[in-house]
Amino acid sequence: MQTFATLRTPQTTGLPARSGAGMLLMWLGIVTFYRIWVLPRLGITLYVDEAQYWTWAQQLDWGYFSKPPVVAWLIAASTALFGDDLVAVKLSAILLYPATAWLLFVLGRQLFDTRVGLRSAVAFSLLPFVSGLGLFVSTDAPLLFFWALAILALVRATSMDRWRDWLLLGVALGLGVMSKYTMLAFGASALLYLLLSPQRRAQLGNPRLWAAIALAAVLVMPNVLWNWSHDFPTLRHTADITHVEGINDKGGNVGEFLLAQLASLGPGFALAFLAGLVVAWQQRRDGRMQLLVCFSLPLLAIVFLQALRSEANGNWAAPAFVTATVLAVVFLSRLKTRWWIVVIALNAGLMLTVYHVRDIYRIAGKPVPASLDILKRARAWDVLARQLRPIFAAHPDAMLLTENRTLMAHLLYELRDMHLQHAAWKPQAIPQDHYQLTTPLGPEDLGRSAILVTQSGSAGVIERFSSHQTLAHVSVIAGPKLRREVDVILLEGFRGYR
Incomplete structure (x- = not known):
């Protein structure tokens, strides 16, 4: 051996x-x-x-x-x-x-x-x-x-x-x-x-x-x-x-x-x-x-x-x-x-x-070009969350509702001290991410109100609620040529997916 x-x-x-x-x-x-x-x-x-x-x-x-x-x-x-x-x-x-x-x-x-x-x-x-x-x-x-x-x-x-x-x-x-x-x-x-x-x-x-x-x-x-x-x-x-x-x-x-x-x-x-x-x-x-x-x-x-x-x-x-x-x-x-x-x-x-x-360009007195900012995907989520904080504070009974894991993950972390109730929009049978698997909006939430935070069109979501009210459009600068933009919509009375 x-x-x-x-x-x-x-x-x-x-x-x-x-x-x-x-x-x-x-x-x-x-x-x-x-x-x-x-x-x-x-x-x-x-x-x-x-x-x-x-x-x-x-x-x-x-x-x-x-x-x-x-x-x-x-x-x-x-x-x-x-x-x-x-x-x-x-x-x-x-x-x-x-x-x-x-x-x-x-x-x-x-x-x-x-x-x-x-x-x-x-x-x-x-x-x-x-x-x-x-x-x-x-x-x-x-x-x-x-x-x-x-x-x-x-x-x-x-x-x-x-x-x-x-x-x-x-x-x-x-x-x-x-x-x-x-x-x-x-x-x-x-x-x-x-x-x-x-x-x-x-x-x-x-x-x-x-x-x-x-x-x-x-x-x-x-x-x-x-x-x-x-x-x-x-x-x-x-x-x-x-x-x-x-x-x-x-x-x-x-x-x-x-x-x-x-x-x-x-x-x-x-x-x-x-x-x-x-x-x-x-x-x-x-x-x-x-x-x-x-x-x-x-x-x-x-x-x-x-x-x-x-x-x-x-x-x-x-x-x-x-x-x-x-x-x-x-x-x-x-x-x-x-x-x-x-x-x-x-x-x-x-x-x-x-x-x-960033330090190199700051010394040179210039902004970092977007093409060189390889960390840009991790910027400004905290800024976005700060803009949303007073909205959730004003509606403590409404749950956070999102259509994708990106917004859900960032908001749950950045607003962790608020301990938000949350649910994922899941109209299809098979879950597509962790939140759809573990906290989907379901039959037990009928009649609930929610605050939808969305980066896409919301028509498919709001039509499944009894009423809706746009609360804000939030836009923050994350870097050159990059913004974080969301629509914030108060939804009342979930009626189910069908």
Whole structure:
């Protein structure tokens, strides 16, 4: 059986492991506190998905309309400790990405040496993907953490066959799936990795491997039962966004997907990853290279094919960035140090530019062009809510009614102190979002009054009420060429959908 002694190469840098760990902790602490400092200065509130996850966290469950439950659990934990402000809601993501970087340090050090581990962690902490999503709470943060943890546990388990490593693998797999279903792709990568070596192939008959799989299944079972009891909304939503029943009428978006991967890694690390794949092919009998390729290339290929067939979001292959980063670092470590400095500096420069683009233009005495304001979708929802606050205060018996999750999520978060009664307009049988699933306007609301906040035509809604009165048209500036506009209509006497 392989051991870590056979997997590792001798340290050639003279950098002690303890010293490397201390330097890394200091670096990750600096980056983390910098992001916490810069976040309130970006002039944003929550994105719609973040606001929706916050509402999930108010009613903890084993599943939700579009995602498994871990993201809601994390927000519930951070807001219980620190309140519901911007940083507290996002805190789990801010902390999980540095934690994932630490796991890469451990993985890189065990497979190669301290230098590779240290550089892998620093590189991951500065990936544009991490710099961007590191400020926004999402399912990708726990997904990447548990993906990296599962890889580390798998390597240790297959080399030392200890129960604690196999059980850690099962926990990481189960919680990873409970974070995002993309974690299921880990199974295909792991199987490929095991099959590529006779020694690892023998692990398929190891009862400890199957105990790990059974443990993962036990952890995931509550979400399966939740989906069963709610007619599988999460699986249906996943099928809808991936167009599993046909080709998207708009065609594929493979070019957009490839550009997203380039932007996520940064141009330097993207090129280094491609070069690393060439090196991995040349050293294809090396178990370390097999590991890095098996947990990066297959997932990228699967999502690439999805982008060819229909369309794929840029973050769907995000777990591949974990081992892609290590493979890129392995290649760069063969070059002179200045190349490493160049690619790291490039990604650091991109991070600083995005975080401080408003400051740069403010110093220049110019407004930020709309095309460069990549955070504009998270602006001015708090301003809009302040305009609506006195309207709801004047009608305390009327419930908030919306036709889409965007308005519902933002208003419930921004007006959270008002504890608004709310309902989602749901004229169709199958729910289309979380609020239609959990709080639809239904027969029990007959005769109720509501305040409709709408960004679209309201004719189909107001005709199902006995009377209506337009209270306001609210318009706020969110940025250059961007306004938040809503109509606010008081509705009396709901008469049902038919």
